[in-house]
Amino acid sequence: MSNQSSPANAGISVHIGHVAPLNQANVDTDQIIPKQFLTSVTKSGYGKHLFHDWRYLDLHEQEPNPDFVLNKPEHEGASILLTRENFGCGSSREHAPWSLDDYGFKVVIATSFADIFYGNCINNSLLPVQLESAQIDALFEAVAQDPACQVVVDLPQQQVRFNDQVIGFDIAPHHKNNLIKGLDAIGQTLELDAKIKAFEDQQPAWQY
Amino acid sequence: MSTTLYDKIFQAHIVDEIGDDALLYIDRHLIHEVTSPQAFDGLTQKGREVRRPDLTFATMDHSISTRSLAIDACGPANKLQLQTLADNCEANGIQLFPVGHQKQGIVHVMGPELGLIKPGMTVVCGDSHTATHGAFGALAFGIGTSQVEHVFATQTLKQSKGKCMQVKVSGARPLGVTAKDIILAIIGKIGHAGATGCVIEYCGDTIEGLSMEERMTVCNMSIEAGAKAGLIAPDQTTFDYLEGREYAPKGADWDAAVAYWKTLKSDADAKFDIVVELAAKDIAPQVTWGTNPGQVIGVNQPIPAPEDFSDPIDRDSAVKALKYMDIQAGQKLADLTVNHVFIGSCTNGRIEDMRAAAAIAKQGKVAQNVTAIVVPGSVAVKAQAEAEQLDKIFLDAGFEWRLPGCSMCLGMNDDILSQGDRCASTSNRNFEGRQGRGARTHLVSPAMAAAAALAGRFADTRDFIAND
Ligand code: SF4
Numbered sequence: 001m002s003n004q005s006s007p008a009n010a011g012i013s014v015h016i017g018h019v020a021p022l023n024q025a026n027v028d029t030d031q032i033i034p035k036q037f038l039t040s041v042t043k044s045g046y047g048k049h050l051f052h053d054w055r056y057l058d059l060h061e062q063e064p065n066p067d068f069v070l071n072k073p074e075h076e077g078a079s080i081l082l083t084r085e086n087f088g089c090g091s092s093r094e095h096a097p098w099s100l101d102d103y104g105f106k107v108v109i110a111t112s113f114a115d116i117f118y119g120n121c122i123n124n125s126l127l128p129v130q131l132e133s134a135q136i137d138a139l140f141e142a143v144a145q146d147p148a149c150q151v152v153v154d155l156p157q158q159q160v161r162f163n164d165q166v167i168g169f170d171i172a173p174h175h176k177n178n179l180i181k182g183l184d185a186i187g188q189t190l191e192l193d194a195k196i197k198a199f200e201d202q203q204p205a206w207q208y
Numbered sequence: 209m210s211t212t213l214y215d216k217i218f219q220a221h222i223v224d225e226i227g228d229d230a231l232l233y234i235d236r237h238l239i240h241e242v243t244s245p246q247a248f249d250g251l252t253q254k255g256r257e258v259r260r261p262d263l264t265f266a267t268m269d270h271s272i273s274t275r276s277l278a279i280d281a282c283g284p285a286n287k288l289q290l291q292t293l294a295d296n297c298e299a300n301g302i303q304l305f306p307v308g309h310q311k312q313g314i315v316h317v318m319g320p321e322l323g324l325i326k327p328g329m330t331v332v333c334g335d336s337h338t339a340t341h342g343a344f345g346a347l348a349f350g351i352g353t354s355q356v357e358h359v360f361a362t363q364t365l366k367q368s369k370g371k372c373m374q375v376k377v378s379g380a381r382p383l384g385v386t387a388k389d390i391i392l393a394i395i396g397k398i399g400h401a402g403a404t405g406c407v408i409e410y411c412g413d414t415i416e417g418l419s420m421e422e423r424m425t426v427c428n429m430s431i432e433a434g435a436k437a438g439l440i441a442p443d444q445t446t447f448d449y450l451e452g453r454e455y456a457p458k459g460a461d462w463d464a465a466v467a468y469w470k471t472l473k474s475d476a477d478a479k480f481d482i483v484v485e486l487a488a489k490d491i492a493p494q495v496t497w498g499t500n501p502g503q504v505i506g507v508n509q510p511i512p513a514p515e516d517f518s519d520p521i522d523r524d525s526a527v528k529a530l531k532y533m534d535i536q537a538g539q540k541l542a543d544l545t546v547n548h549v550f551i552g553s554c555t556n557g558r559i560e561d562m563r564a565a566a567a568i569a570k571q572g573k574v575a576q577n578v579t580a581i582v583v584p585g586s587v588a589v590k591a592q593a594e595a596e597q598l599d600k601i602f603l604d605a606g607f608e609w610r611l612p613g614c615s616m617c618l619g620m621n622d623d624i625l626s627q628g629d630r631c632a633s634t635s636n637r638n639f640e641g642r643q644g645r646g647a648r649t650h651l652v653s654p655a656m657a658a659a660a661a662l663a664g665r666f667a668d669t670r671d672f673i674a675n676d
Contacts, residue, residue: 036619042245053640089401089500174226189361208236
């Protein structure tokens with residue numbers, strides 16, 4: 001491991017994959033990874049529990065729910081999750097992006113994201129792509145027509161491309177830069193140590 | 209320059225500006241066992257240290273038993289997590305209030321009651337209900353574990369400035385309408401993603417009239433409206449609450465602090481990005497019927513039908529929620545039987561909540577089909593309630609009186625519901641499976657929860673108050 005990037009921050013640029021369409025709004029982090037899996041003290045191994053309540057018919061994860069999108073053979077190996085409004089709302093648990101990443105998702109495309117979840121994705125090199133509602137509809141439609149439809153998510157160009165469609169998306173420049181370079185945010189901030197120290201020296205003691 | 213309270217606190221903490229982002233200094237960092245282990249691990253891997261252990265405080269709350277003080281009471285995984293927190297705090301010189309300690313409690317109950325949270329501070333915790341602390345006029349927000357690690361190492365966080373939403377609640381509060389009802393009504397009005405990207409400042413005479421406990425209940429659920437944080441400008445109520453608390457300034461420092469705190473308010477002509485107004489008189493005791501906190505109605509309103517929603521997404525959510533909750537459009541809440549009642553959590557686990565629930569509990573007995581538990585938010589709340597003999601009232605009425613912790617708010621311990629259970633809960637999330645796979649959660653105030661326990665179904669707390 002180098003000092004500049006951890007394995008989770010390897011840097012992302014252009015991703016090509018196919019899509020798992022999760023046609024639901026307001027998917028909360030309790031659904032993404034329920035509480036009983038939060039007792040682990042490590043960052044890995046959450047993928048098998050991703051969407052546990054929806055994905056399995058039993059508590060012990062022996063019986064997959066055939067109706068759930070991730071269990072459909074045509075969506076096996078999907079690396080792009082497509083969903084709708086307010087994805088990742090609720091608890092701040094970073095176990096949510098860890099479980100998506102561990103399952104094999106590299107990109108989540110949604111109409112909107114909850115704030116904390118969005119930041120957690122950026123910090124784990126999971127690319128959150130926000131598109132307009134009509135564009136999301138078009139992508140759902142394309143995947144319904146052809147589940148194997150190849151989707152290109154091009155971060156440098158800020159584009160999602162599939163069939164003959166090209167859709168641009170917005171992302172803050174610093175988020176884009178950090179994702180592409182896989183930068184270590186803490187290392188960057190530590191270079192500002194003198195400024196942090198100067199700030200601390202100005203504070204009245206009663207403040208704390 | 210006319211600025212909002214949010215602007216003022218944000219500005220006062222800028223260490224550096226990086227593009228559109230600011231590097232903000234963090235004055236208080238609270239931690240617990242669930243979201244910290246991977247952050248400590250990250251530090252160790254890089255050979256980094258906790259920069260300001262003196263500004264960092266830890267408690268055990270999520271993974272602990274409410275029946276036993278033994279840290280292995282909830283099994284080996286929970287024990288390992290709790291032990292890991294203890295070891296990490298020890299190794300890094302961080303003050304920890306472990307299970308059994310007289311200052312232990314749910315992180316958002318413990319912090320304020322020790323005076324750790326002061327107006328104008330920036331406060332973070334790896335927990336979305338950090339918004340609670342905004343009740344003190346502190347900019348307080350939940351963060352992910354990578355950010356916990358960032359704060360450990362640097363005592364700062366990169367933040368972009370959010371929008372500011374003003375929520376103004378005016379007029380006298382009708383009898384039986386609590387702080388919980390106010391915040392549920394606000395979320396019902398703006399929707400549970402209605403404040404995404406915003407910090408909410410709550411104001412208006414109804415808000416000014418709330419106690420600190422009540423203000424914490426309101427700010428706590430800011431995240432359930434999608435907000436980054438909630439804020440209430442500090443005033444005499446805030447200062448009176450803080451004075452004399454363990455970590456509050458003393459003597460000349462107190463005077464200097466209060467003089468500064470008094471400057472912490474939005475200017476009269478400050479511009480807000482969004483303004484929402486509610487009249488207190490229009491608010492009734494609230495009950496959520498669905499699977500997100502925005503799906504909420506007054507106790508006497510019928511359960512809505514999907515067709516009542518114009519937005520197709522809302523309609524779709526209503527269809528799914530009615531199915532999951534096993535209820536029908538048009539049904540009355542009073543016809544829904546509950547078999548569990550949970551009184552506690554960082555939303556409603558404070559002393560005033562215990563008092564409000566006890567005032568109803570003393571009027572009867574828990575219905576036969578109901579299991580009702582009361583879980584104080586901290587050891588201090590428990591001790592105070594016992595000094596007032598509220599525990600006796602609960603026990604006599606057939607409630608269980610437990611040890612402090614998060615408990616059935618999320619069920620990381622053994623306080624968990626089963627498939628098909630229906631629970632009147634004073635917590636903050638009614639998501640599918642939140643309190644147990646297949647279990648149905650209805651969010652209510654402590655008084656409404658106690659009333660449901662006695663009636664065995666949802667009941668209007670105002671009928672009990674009239675009898676009091
Ligand atoms: S009481 Fe519930 S919401 Fe509050 S900190 Fe604990 S688990 Fe989170």
